[in-house]
Amino acid sequence: MTSVDITAAIDAAPVPTPTFWRRARASRSLMIGVAIVGLIVLAAILAPVISPYPPDQQDLYHILGGISSKHLLGTDDLGRDELSRLIYGARTDILVGVLAIVFPFCFGTMMGTIAGYYGGRIDSVIMRVVDVVIAFPFYVLVIALVFVVGPGIRGIFVAFAVADWVVYARAIRSATLVVRESNYVAAAQAGGLSDARILRRHVLPNTIAQAIVYAMSDIVLVIVAVVTLGYLGLGVQPPTADWGSMISAGQDYLTTNWMLSTLPGIAVVITGLGLSLIGDGLADVLRPE
Amino acid sequence: MSAVAVDTVLSVRDVTVSVLRGDVRHTAVDAVSFDVPAGRALGLVGESGSGKSLTLRALMSLLPPAARLEAGSVHLAGDELPRGVKQVRRALRGRMAMIFQDPLSALDPVQAVGNQIAEVPRRVHGRSRRQSWERAVELLRLVGIPDAPRRAHAYPHELSGGMRQRVVIAIALATEPSVLLCDEPTTALDVTVQAQVLELLDDLRSRLQLAIVFVSHDLAVIRQLCEDVCVMYTGRLVETGRTIEVLERPLHPYTLGLLDAIIDLDDPVGAPQPIPGALPELERLPGGCTFHPRCFLATEECTTTVPELSPARGAAPDRASACIHRDRLISP
Amino acid sequence: MSAVARALAPTGLLEVEDVTVAFSAHGARLVAVDSVSLSLPPGDALGLVGESGCGKTTLARCITGLLTPDTGRITLDGTEFSRRRTRAEHRAVQIVFQDPYSSLNPRLTIRSMLAELLSVHALARGSAAEERCRELMALVGLPASALDAYPVAFSGGQRQRLAIARALAVEPRILVVDEPTSALDVSVQATILSLFENLRSRLGIGVLMISHNLAAVRHLCDRVAVMYLGRIVEIGSREEVFGDARHPYTQALLAAAPRIRGEAGVDLPHLRGEPPSATDRPSGCPFHPRCPRAEDICAVELPELEPAVGTGGLAACHFRDERRVGVRVP
Numbered sequence: 025m026t027s028v029d030i031t032a033a034i035d036a037a038p039v040p041t042p043t044f045w046r047r048a049r050a051s052r053s054l055m056i057g058v059a060i061v062g063l064i065v066l067a068a069i070l071a072p073v074i075s076p077y078p079p080d081q082q083d084l085y086h087i088l089g090g091i092s093s094k095h096l097l098g099t100d101d102l103g104r105d106e107l108s109r110l111i112y113g114a115r116t117d118i119l120v121g122v123l124a125i126v127f128p129f130c131f132g133t134m135m136g137t138i139a140g141y142y143g144g145r146i147d148s149v150i151m152r153v154v155d156v157v158i159a160f161p162f163y164v165l166v167i168a169l170v171f172v173v174g175p176g177i178r179g180i181f182v183a184f185a186v187a188d189w190v191v192y193a194r195a196i197r198s199a200t201l202v203v204r205e206s207n208y209v210a211a212a213q214a215g216g217l218s219d220a221r222i223l224r225r226h227v228l229p230n231t232i233a234q235a236i237v238y239a240m241s242d243i244v245l246v247i248v249a250v251v252t253l254g255y256l257g258l259g260v261q262p263p264t265a266d267w268g269s270m271i272s273a274g275q276d277y278l279t280t281n282w283m284l285s286t287l288p289g290i291a292v293v294i295t296g297l298g299l300s301l302i303g304d305g306l307a308d309v310l311r312p313e
Numbered sequence: 314m315s316a317v318a319v320d321t322v323l324s325v326r327d328v329t330v331s332v333l334r335g336d337v338r339h340t341a342v343d344a345v346s347f348d349v350p351a352g353r354a355l356g357l358v359g360e361s362g363s364g365k366s367l368t369l370r371a372l373m374s375l376l377p378p379a380a381r382l383e384a385g386s387v388h389l390a391g392d393e394l395p396r397g398v399k400q401v402r403r404a405l406r407g408r409m410a411m412i413f414q415d416p417l418s419a420l421d422p423v424q425a426v427g428n429q430i431a432e433v434p435r436r437v438h439g440r441s442r443r444q445s446w447e448r449a450v451e452l453l454r455l456v457g458i459p460d461a462p463r464r465a466h467a468y469p470h471e472l473s474g475g476m477r478q479r480v481v482i483a484i485a486l487a488t489e490p491s492v493l494l495c496d497e498p499t500t501a502l503d504v505t506v507q508a509q510v511l512e513l514l515d516d517l518r519s520r521l522q523l524a525i526v527f528v529s530h531d532l533a534v535i536r537q538l539c540e541d542v543c544v545m546y547t548g549r550l551v552e553t554g555r556t557i558e559v560l561e562r563p564l565h566p567y568t569l570g571l572l573d574a575i576i577d578l579d580d581p582v583g584a585p586q587p588i589p590g591a592l593p594e595l596e597r598l599p600g601g602c603t604f605h606p607r608c609f610l611a612t613e614e615c616t617t618t619v620p621e622l623s624p625a626r627g628a629a630p631d632r633a634s635a636c637i638h639r640d641r642l643i644s645p
Numbered sequence: 646m647s648a649v650a651r652a653l654a655p656t657g658l659l660e661v662e663d664v665t666v667a668f669s670a671h672g673a674r675l676v677a678v679d680s681v682s683l684s685l686p687p688g689d690a691l692g693l694v695g696e697s698g699c700g701k702t703t704l705a706r707c708i709t710g711l712l713t714p715d716t717g718r719i720t721l722d723g724t725e726f727s728r729r730r731t732r733a734e735h736r737a738v739q740i741v742f743q744d745p746y747s748s749l750n751p752r753l754t755i756r757s758m759l760a761e762l763l764s765v766h767a768l769a770r771g772s773a774a775e776e777r778c779r780e781l782m783a784l785v786g787l788p789a790s791a792l793d794a795y796p797v798a799f800s801g802g803q804r805q806r807l808a809i810a811r812a813l814a815v816e817p818r819i820l821v822v823d824e825p826t827s828a829l830d831v832s833v834q835a836t837i838l839s840l841f842e843n844l845r846s847r848l849g850i851g852v853l854m855i856s857h858n859l860a861a862v863r864h865l866c867d868r869v870a871v872m873y874l875g876r877i878v879e880i881g882s883r884e885e886v887f888g889d890a891r892h893p894y895t896q897a898l899l900a901a902a903p904r905i906r907g908e909a910g911v912d913l914p915h916l917r918g919e920p921p922s923a924t925d926r927p928s929g930c931p932f933h934p935r936c937p938r939a940e941d942i943c944a945v946e947l948p949e950l951e952p953a954v955g956t957g958g959l960a961a962c963h964f965r966d967e968r969r970v971g972v973r974v975p
Contacts, residue, residue, distance in 0.1 A: 206747050206748075207742040207744060207747045207748035208747065208748055208749055208750040210711055210740075210742070211740065211742070211748060211808070211811065211812075212750075213711055213735075214709050214710060214711055214735060214738075214739060214740050215735060215739070215762050215765075215811075215815060216730070216731075216732035216733075216734075216735030216736060216765065216766065216815070217761070217762075217765055218765075221761075221765070225750075225753070225761065226750050226753075229750075229752040229753075230750070230751065230752055360830040360831060360832060361830055473919040473920070474697070474919075475919050476919065503696035503697050503857065503920060504696065504857055504859075504898060504901045504902055505696060505897055505898065505901045505916045505920070506696075506919060506920070507901065507903075508900075508901035508903075508916070509916070511903075530830065530831060531831075531903070532831075532905055533902075533903035533904055533905045534903045536903060536904065536905055537903045560905055560906070561906075570832065571831055571832065572905065573835075574831055574832045574834070574835035575831055575834075575835070575860075575905060576835075576838070576860040576861055576863075576864045577860055577904055577905045577906060578859055578860040578863065578899070578902050578904050579904050579905075579906055580860070580905075580906070584839070584842075584864075585834070585835035585838055585839065585864070586835060587832055587833070587835040587836040587839065588832040588835075591800065591802075591833075592800075592830065592832075
């Protein structure tokens with residue numbers, strides 16, 4: 025029999041892993057992105073407090089005013105304060121952006137996980153449905169759905185629920201296919217763990233990172249879509265402030281009051297940039313080494 | 314080890330490679346020197362982190378981006394290889410070639426293997442298409458691929474692992490090198506295929522008078538192919554000499570430890586003895602002799618002085634050890 | 646094995662009866678495991694050797710319950726395993742994989758990983774589970790602090806030990822180890838192999854060891870089975886297979902294995918050709934195209950695994966009764 029003292033062969037103590045928060049703090053993209061988006065979100069939350077005026081307060085004596093001491097960013101064609109509308113617009117667009125992706129995220133992830141893990145006919149069926157949805161040009165589908173359901177925020181939610189989940193499904197399915205073949209999943213199966221438990225604790229935590237990162241850019245996509253729909257008059261309905269309709273309404277005045285269209289546009293860009301940085305940063309941080 | 318023998322084809326002196334980890338440069342290969350005469354095979358053996366692969370890559374100027382050649386010189390048949398990647402590559406053409414562990418990733422999946430070999434005579438030696446193809450078929454025969462004219466049209470995925478490795482060797486030989494560097498080329502192969510490939514390398518060595526440097530973690534494989542061996546630990550050479558001698562009468566406690574840890578097929582029921590402790594990380598190398606925390610011979614001196622590789626008394630000139638207590642290992 | 650261990654684990658007889666596993670790939674039928682039968686007595690160690698494509702990994706997965714055989718049965722103490730194993734059936738046979746870097750869930754701490762198993766199988770909860778986790782760490786020679794860490798913090802050898810701890814957590818009767826040391830450094834291999842030996846004697850667990858490292862198999866295993874293209878071509882005790890191999894393939898493996906002391910297989914003819922693909926099976930004995938001993942009958946008639954004269958082992962060769970010269974391993 026061996027005389028090796030097993031305890032004597034103890035290797036060097038394991039190197040401690042930096043916690044998630046430490047790694048998060050170390051990621052510059054993530055921190056900058058969070059800063060940008062955080063500021064915008066903060067502004068949106070504090071809208072009633074920090075806005076100089078209510079967003080729908082009209083002042084027909086002071087329409088299309090430029091920068092002045094009373095209206096820091098001017099007024100629009102109905103005399104409403106641009107700055108206030110920008111801030112309230114953030115509220116609307118970000119809220120819609122985040123809420124609109126909740127269903128696609130959850131449903132898409134679930135479908136992708138099931139398709140990837142079980143394979144076979146289930147996979148075929150789910151992927152064929154995905155193929156059908158993807159075959160439609162995104163905006164055509166969204167606009168058609170909004171037409172059917174009716175304009176406004178509800179239409180946007182429905183449109184995204186139907187059109188947007190497929191991207192998550194595909195991404196998660198690919199990741200699941202890889203994870204399914206890994207030895208730790210095999211070990212979990214050999215360990216007699218139920219499928220539900222394996223999916224929940226062993227598969228999903230190792231695939232969800234992709235969905236989360238995509239979700240960040242998806243929020244941008246939603247905001248842009250809301251803006252586009254607003255521009256087309258199908259989005260958020262007046263008088264609710266929203267960057268899209270602001271851009272659209274300001275079109276006619278581009279030569280005289282260029283800020284009316286441009287500022288909301290810049291706001292969209294900055295928000296998109298912030299979210300992309302968060303997405304990039306998360307992609308790095310969530311990687312398991 | 315300063316005098317260079319007359320028929321030495323490859324002469325490596327004090328090659329030092331550093332690796333960037335985080336923001337700090339660490340020495341991964343420390344002043345490694347060896348000579349390889351024509352027609353002889355030298356084994357470079359060590360575990361992970363020994364720097365054996367990095368050494369080979371440094372010779373070919375194929376270091377990964379984080380690694381850098383800090384010092385050292387390489388002479389091929391007396392000519393010193395210039396620094397600078399482009400110049401080295403040009404200088405190496407047709408003189409030194411390298412083969413790697415995974416033949417599948419070394420081959421272009423969308424080109425027939427014959428073409429991949431023929432590319433060398435066509436581009437390097439300027440031969441015509443037809444001549445190059447004939448040369449390719451000839452090389453396939455040389456490396457023992459049956460039915461070579463037909464097999465030359467095959468794609469890598471149609472060939473087995475052993476065949477692919479032979480094709481890789483054929484490509485390396487197409488440049489008509491005098492030195493062949495091998496980085497664990499048989500590790501991924503089945504044992505019977507490994508035996509064939511080792512036999513092939515041995516045959517080529519003597520037939521073409523190739524100088525071979527063979528990197529492996531497997532002492533038994535090195536025993537099959539290499540007359541000479543260098544044992545590496547944490548980037549330094551700890552023992553060198555003729556393979557048979559090093560394996561039968563090691564002069565360094567690490568070599569001894571390795572031999573005790575290995576179960577040999579012919580060995581009567583000896584229980585493998587693990588080497589105590591663990592391989593140190595590159596960032597936390599022990600001071601003095603890096604092996605001292607694991608060494609049963611270690612004394613105070615071992616923790617402070619870095620031992621030099623010095624020739625063993627009364628033995629062949631290239632028999633050397635980097636242990637100051639080597640005399641205690643010599644059994645009566 | 647100690648008397649105490651044997652008394653505590655008198656059962657654990659694994660029997661594989663006529664198991665066949667076939668896949669269909671691109672219209673062709675690929676038989677990965679072809680009518681394999683073997684038995685593993687309680688607490689014994691059986692080595693399964695063979696090269697790529699011989700089916701040993703597929704067989705291991707069947708035995709572990711990760712794959713269902715197409716025909717045949719696998720029994721434990723006479724009771725057949727269900728086609729889709731129950732939780733209790735899974736407990737009985739555990740596996741340690743070859744690649745230590747992909748066998749641990751990177752998102753779970755070691756404690757999480759072990760506690761989950763203990764909880765799901767109702768073996769221990771709360772403070773009892775914590776105690777058991779510490780015991781498992783001690784059993785594989787790792788400090789208790791390892792429980793708090795994630796797999797990324799560990800080296801290959803350490804991860805392999807963690808994988809062993811995980812397998813042992815559910816108190817299996819049989820441990821299947823698939824090439825446990827091929828991804829590890831030499832000095833670490835010795836530690837892992839010693840660990841297996843130690844555990845086998847202390848816990849009385851049966852071990853099925855798949856390896857291409859003949860030396861390790863010879864050291865650890867009481868019995869050895871050699872596989873070629875899905876079939877067992879030779880099976881016997883350690884002494885019989887290594888000292889008196891009766892199948893030319895076994896001899897070729899022994900001859901080809903490089904040795905530290907002495908040349909490999911000086912007296913034996915070298916094997917020609919490559920391991921064949923399972924979709925392109927030769928007629929008769931699948932080994933005949935490469936076999937130095939082959940005669941006409943070999944291309945026609947498939948030899949059965951049968952006892953050979955003068956030895957206790959079985960070999961699937963028409964010339965099994967011949968003793969091979971120069972194959973003795975001291």
